[in-house]
Amino acid sequence: MSRLSALIFDVDGTLAETEELHRISFNATFAEIGLDWEWDRALYRELLAVTGGKERIRYYIDEFDGSVDIPPAGIKQIHERKTAIYTERMAEGALGPRPGILRLIHEARNAGVKCAIATTTSRPNIDALLQSAFAPEAVGWFDAIAAGDEVPRKKPAPDVYTLALERLGLPAAECLAIEDSRNGLDSARAAGLGCVITISPYTDGQDFSQALKTVAHLGDLETRNPAIEGGMVTLAMLQSWHSRAR
Structure with a gap:
C-alpha cells in the first residue's frame, strides 16, 4: 500500500x-x-x-x-x-480561495505531505492568484508548480501532471490529484494518479465516474459541505480514499 x-x-x-x-x-x-x-x-x-x-x-x-x-x-x-x-x-481582490482549500493546504504541510500545482494556466496567472487571493508568500507553500506554458500538450493529456511528478521526485502512486473538471480528471488518471473532484459551477454535470470521490467542495468551518459527514474533507479522508484505490 x-x-x-x-x-x-x-x-x-x-x-x-x-x-x-x-x-x-x-x-x-x-x-x-x-x-x-x-x-x-x-x-x-x-x-x-x-x-x-x-x-x-x-x-x-x-x-x-x-x-x-x-x-x-x-x-x-x-x-x-x-x-x-x-x-x-x-x-484588486476579485477572488478568494474555494471553501476548505486553505485549511487543507495547511493541514497537509503540517503533516509533512507535500503540496504541488498542475494546471493548464500560465505561470504568471498562478503567481498572481496565490499572492492576491491566498497570501504574499503562498507560492512558497508549493513544493512543485507545473504550468500549461511549460508542456507541449495541455489537459486532458498527462504532460503537466508528469512534469509535476518529476519536480516532486515522487511516483504517481504516492500522490493524489484534486481537480474540478473532466479534462483534469482524465489528465491525472493518464499520469497514473487517483483524483478527487470538487465540482465547480462550470463543470457540474460532467462525467466524474472515474474519480475516487466527487464532492461539492472541500468545506471549512464557515462553509460546510452537506455531502460530507462533519462538513469538511480532511487530510485523513483523502488518505483513506487514496489507500482504497491502491
Whole structure:
C-alpha cells in the first residue's frame, strides 16, 4: 500500500473560482481591441472543453467566427492582454480561495505531505492568484508548480501532471490529484494518479465516474459541505480514499 506523500492541485475552479473572472477578462480584451465577440456564460461553458486560453480563442474562430483570420502571433497578443487584465482585477481582490482549500493546504504541510500545482494556466496567472487571493508568500507553500506554458500538450493529456511528478521526485502512486473538471480528471488518471473532484459551477454535470470521490467542495468551518459527514474533507479522508484505490 502506497502512502500519500503529496497533493497536486489544479488551479482554475479548484484552488479558486476563477473561470468567471477569466470570462470577464476575455470580453474586456475583445472590446478593447475592437472585436465584436461576447462570450456569455453558456458559450464559455462550452469553450472550457478546450483547455488553454490561446487554444480557446483559436477554437472560437474556427467554430463560431469564420469572418476573421488571426495568426498565432495575434492570438498570443490577445491572450497576453487578457492575462494582464485578469491579473489587474485579481490584484484588486476579485477572488478568494474555494471553501476548505486553505485549511487543507495547511493541514497537509503540517503533516509533512507535500503540496504541488498542475494546471493548464500560465505561470504568471498562478503567481498572481496565490499572492492576491491566498497570501504574499503562498507560492512558497508549493513544493512543485507545473504550468500549461511549460508542456507541449495541455489537459486532458498527462504532460503537466508528469512534469509535476518529476519536480516532486515522487511516483504517481504516492500522490493524489484534486481537480474540478473532466479534462483534469482524465489528465491525472493518464499520469497514473487517483483524483478527487470538487465540482465547480462550470463543470457540474460532467462525467466524474472515474474519480475516487466527487464532492461539492472541500468545506471549512464557515462553509460546510452537506455531502460530507462533519462538513469538511480532511487530510485523513483523502488518505483513506487514496489507500482504497491502491
